[in-house]
Amino acid sequence: MEYHFKRQEINGDRVLFALSLDKKSAKERILVGSEIEITKKLWNDPDADVFYDETCPLGTLFMNYRQDETDGWTNRGFMPLWNALHTNRWNQPKLEQAAADFCTEMYQNADALSIYAAIRLWDGYLRARQPRDRDTAAEVFKFDLMRLISPLSAYPQEKLLDRDCADEIRKSSTEMKLDIWYPPKTDIECVTAYSSFLPVFLYYHKRLTEWSLYFRTCKVCGKIFLARNLKYTICSDKCRKKQNTQAKRDFDARAIENEYDHIYKNEAQRWLHYIHRMERKADYSTEQLSALKSAYEDFKREAKERKSAVKNGQSSTSEFRDWIIQQLNY
Numbered sequence: 001m002e003y004h005f006k007r008q009e010i011n012g013d014r015v016l017f018a019l020s021l022d023k024k025s026a027k028e029r030i031l032v033g034s035e036i037e038i039t040k041k042l043w044n045d046p047d048a049d050v051f052y053d054e055t056c057p058l059g060t061l062f063m064n065y066r067q068d069e070t071d072g073w074t075n076r077g078f079m080p081l082w083n084a085l086h087t088n089r090w091n092q093p094k095l096e097q098a099a100a101d102f103c104t105e106m107y108q109n110a111d112a113l114s115i116y117a118a119i120r121l122w123d124g125y126l127r128a129r130q131p132r133d134r135d136t137a138a139e140v141f142k143f144d145l146m147r148l149i150s151p152l153s154a155y156p157q158e159k160l161l162d163r164d165c166a167d168e169i170r171k172s173s174t175e176m177k178l179d180i181w182y183p184p185k186t187d188i189e190c191v192t193a194y195s196s197f198l199p200v201f202l203y204y205h206k207r208l209t210e211w212s213l214y215f216r217t218c219k220v221c222g223k224i225f226l227a228r229n230l231k232y233t234i235c236s237d238k239c240r241k242k243q244n245t246q247a248k249r250d251f252d253a254r255a256i257e258n259e260y261d262h263i264y265k266n267e268a269q270r271w272l273h274y275i276h277r278m279e280r281k282a283d284y285s286t287e288q289l290s291a292l293k294s295a296y297e298d299f300k301r302e303a304k305e306r307k308s309a310v311k312n313g314q315s316s317t318s319e320f321r322d323w324i325i326q327q328l329n330y
């Protein structure tokens, strides 16, 4: 069922956020809907009608989480509706439209947290419009929604991925309520939350800790993944293959470098041999010897330049080898 962000009759039921984690298949399932419809879904009723029902790999909720760094939920979602509750009916539609546009945008993000927050924000506003005493209703609306949306801007993703975050949440928050449901024919429990995402995050971390799973960042592709060991740094076979190919390439490059270094050293040895042989002669000419020595220095200098050209890709090993062979003819 699609949710529409417009003035409408509120159906009496509250909209819940439901999560169930399956260790065996390493999956998370998230549902957003009224209590009755979620219940029907969990009981496999084909007529069940919820706003969201997705089964994803375990950890997806945290992996898809994006911190609301610009406070969009407060400034573009909550504030126009808050102002609409305090203004006359001629000014209301414009403010409602601004918030509806923002909620629709968030809803279409298609991540479970945004979908839930958008529906709750709009539903909370519809409820706050009903009582005659708008000021009191607005305060209730504020209290209700702020505790839901403020963690979305307060927590950066890397912090939320860290299991120590659970301790911090526990210390700082008073929102700890979570209902546990036991759907039939399965031993997978389902938790539902209404006021806040924080107990959902806590519950999730607790389960991952029990199952010895850790969030890690892949050193090849940079993706966040769940590892069975803190030492793991590569997310998949595909990345492992890539890493091996790179390692092999590095090794080959080193082998080639060793090879041309070897060619160079042999050639330098040959030069020194010439020089020593000439020095040993009783009748060597000083002129010839110094010419030979300066030619050797020229060789060393050029070899150095050519070696660095090979190293930075401007020349190749075979070109270097060919040049050395030319020197042999000296």
Ligand SMILES: [Zn+2]
Pocket (backbone or CB within 6 Å): 218, 219, 220, 221, 222, 223, 234, 235, 236, 239
């Ligand atoms: Zn990877």
